Amino acid sequence: MPLPVWIGQSTRGVTAHDHKVTGAIRREPQSVEALMKVTYDEQKDVLRIVFRDTPVQRSGEGEPGVILDYDDAGQVVALELRDTSRRVDDPRKMEYTVTA
Secondary structure: OOOOOEEEOOOOOOOOOOOOOOOEEEOOOOOHHHOOEEEEEOOOOEEEEEOOOOOOOEEEEEEOOEEEEEOOOOOEEEEEEEOHHHOOOOOOOOOOOOOO
16 A cells, blocks of 8 residues: 655755755655655756755765765765656656555
8 A cells, every 4th residue: 555645845945055845745644754755846857855854064066966965974965857747758747655
């Protein structure tokens, strides 16, 4: 059975240097700190996945248009995908499933 998922609806631009995610809608009550957050900014064509809400110490571009954010322990805490509509069929749709 799939677990609840946050569906992000960003109301402002998100860049590699702006680590605030806004406008998320929660499907079922859970601890906010434990949830991943996904936003897609249609105007900037940027998809952002925040794995853990922790301060970002540095960012790096793994591949052109793919930005990874790291915490002070060197763990990836967020991923930003630029020019998203050229990389995926429909960035406004998402399926999330947890398997056993």
